[in-house]
Amino acid sequence: MGTLMDAYEILKDLIKEAKRLKNLEMISLSMDVQEKIFEFKEELESVKDENRELKKQLELIKNPSISEDDIKYYPAGFFTLNSKGNKLPYCSACWKAKRIQIPLSRQFKSWDYKCSSCQSKIIVLDEKDREI
Numbered sequence: 001m002g003t004l005m006d007a008y009e010i011l012k013d014l015i016k017e018a019k020r021l022k023n024l025e026m027i028s029l030s031m032d033v034q035e036k037i038f039e040f041k042e043e044l045e046s047v048k049d050e051n052r053e054l055k056k057q058l059e060l061i062k063n064p065s066i067s068e069d070d071i072k073y074y075p076a077g078f079f080t081l082n083s084k085g086n087k088l089p090y091c092s093a094c095w096k097a098k099r100i101q102i103p104l105s106r107q108f109k110s111w112d113y114k115c116s117s118c119q120s121k122i123i124v125l126d127e128k129d130r131e132i
């Protein structure tokens, strides 16, 4: 950001000089450049935010919160954790894509579940029926 602020300071000097010389064309062009600098600064901020988010996701992929050995996948699109007695169903899609552990929420029927993150609708049968 330092270089961008340096450019902005130089531009401010240029505008001051243009005003002193009463050069309207130079003032107008300088104002256009100033606007472009502000737009560039906004774009840079958005790229930085995106980069921060991607770094966070990469960290989760490199250091997953749970081990694959502990996971039991089911064809319906959910998984359970052996260490937790395979009770709570989690969204397989969110785990595979983003390495985030989203417990599924039960809807109106006992077998009807939904992921609150990716909105997947998943059928979770009774524990004894989960085996294939």
Ligand SMILES: [Zn+2]
Residues within 6 Å of the ligand: 091, 092, 093, 094, 095, 102, 115, 116, 117, 118, 119, 120
């Ligand atoms: Zn999901």
